[in-house]
Amino acid sequence: MSEDEVIATFPDRPITREKIEEDLVALGVTPGMTLLVHSSLSSFGWVCGGAVAVILGLEAVVRPFGTLVMPTHSGDLADPSGWEHPAVPENWWDEIRRTMPAYDPEMTPTRGMGVIPETFRKQPHVVRSAHPQLSFAAWGERCLAVVADHQLDFGLGEGSPLARIYEMDGWVLLVGVDHECNSSLHLAEIRGEYPAKSFVSCSAPVAVEGHRRWKTYRELDYRSDDFVDLGRDFYKHYRNEIRVGRVGHARALLFRQRTCVDYATTWFHRKRR
Numbered sequence: 001m002s003e004d005e006v007i008a009t010f011p012d013r014p015i016t017r018e019k020i021e022e023d024l025v026a027l028g029v030t031p032g033m034t035l036l037v038h039s040s041l042s043s044f045g046w047v048c049g050g051a052v053a054v055i056l057g058l059e060a061v062v063r064p065f066g067t068l069v070m071p072t073h074s075g076d077l078a079d080p081s082g083w084e085h086p087a088v089p090e091n092w093w094d095e096i097r098r099t100m101p102a103y104d105p106e107m108t109p110t111r112g113m114g115v116i117p118e119t120f121r122k123q124p125h126v127v128r129s130a131h132p133q134l135s136f137a138a139w140g141e142r143c144l145a146v147v148a149d150h151q152l153d154f155g156l157g158e159g160s161p162l163a164r165i166y167e168m169d170g171w172v173l174l175v176g177v178d179h180e181c182n183s184s185l186h187l188a189e190i191r192g193e194y195p196a197k198s199f200v201s202c203s204a205p206v207a208v209e210g211h212r213r214w215k216t217y218r219e220l221d222y223r224s225d226d227f228v229d230l231g232r233d234f235y236k237h238y239r240n241e242i243r244v245g246r247v248g249h250a251r252a253l254l255f256r257q258r259t260c261v262d263y264a265t266t267w268f269h270r271k272r273r
Contacts, residue, residue: 001042010045015248017049020057027173027245027254031063034142034170036162036184036257037070039116043176044248051119059139067140067170069161070117071183072110077103077132077204102205102212103132129161132204132215136161142168152206152217156186163187165257172257176250179231180224184257188264190220194272197221226271234263 001009029035037058047053062068080088080096088096101108105128110118121128121137128137129147134155138146146168151159162184172184179185189197203216235242243254 003046006042007046010249013045015045015047015053017053017057017060020044020047020054020247021060023245023247023252024057024061027247027252028243029058029061029171029173029254030066031061032066033062034067034140034146034165034168035062035069035173036136036165036170037068037116037173037175038177038181038183039070039114039174040176040250041115043250045250047248051116054116055120055123062140065141067138067142067146067168068120069136069138069143069146069165069170070120071113072117072121072128072135072137073113073133074103074108074111074135075133076111077108079203097214100205102207103130103135104207105130105135108132131155131160132206133202134160152215154190154218154220156183156222157190157220160187162257166261170257172253172255172260174253175247176252179227179234182227182231182260184261185224185227185230185264186220186222188261189222189268191261192265192268192272194268196272230264230267230271233267234260237263 041047041051041054044054058068077100080093110121117137120126123139126137126139127143127147129135129150131150131152135150136147146161146164149159150161156162166187172182174182198221200219200221201216202219203214205212206215238259241255241259245252
């Protein structure tokens, strides 16, 4: 949605950092939380200060003795043979493999994550994990513990920040997005058992002792086509534990990650074929 469209859709008032803080507190976000955020800036309405105001509002509520986490994936750091949006000619592939810069946590931009995570990852005192495609960035007291030792194989699994958040009994905040953007459900995919579960080989350019190398690793063949249905069932079973409200104009859901992942792991076993 363009800025003009946002203003036309939500003409009553601008959304300020103070309003965002008030709404987060009303929703149930508290100081000291470990909070994984998935968001869409345009859903808030017109925000005075844009992504910066949203991030500062989140940090003001969570406080430095809490921990704020966002996905900062860069899916374009991949072998070009698998690219689809856009695909590139096959005669380009070798040159792309030869010249693509290695993943750099400070420099590599996000892709398809939105302006809030892209702005967040650049902030001082934010640290980013080492996975070339499936990184997360974190701020606050436990930020290093969240992003440390992000394993290359199964980047959303047991060696990932998602599993560290699970161990910390962290929370998930969806703001203006549905469960199709809930990355914690991929942790449940890895933990779950279902007939259609399959694995793929991936590769990406990484820095190894200062040298650029293409690394190949194992990954789950992730899918999210049933995440909205899963989320609907999750709400039916845990409506008393899921906090629903608004942050600005955006619909927001706040829930414990552990409860969601445990439910989803069982749901995949029952529902997926």
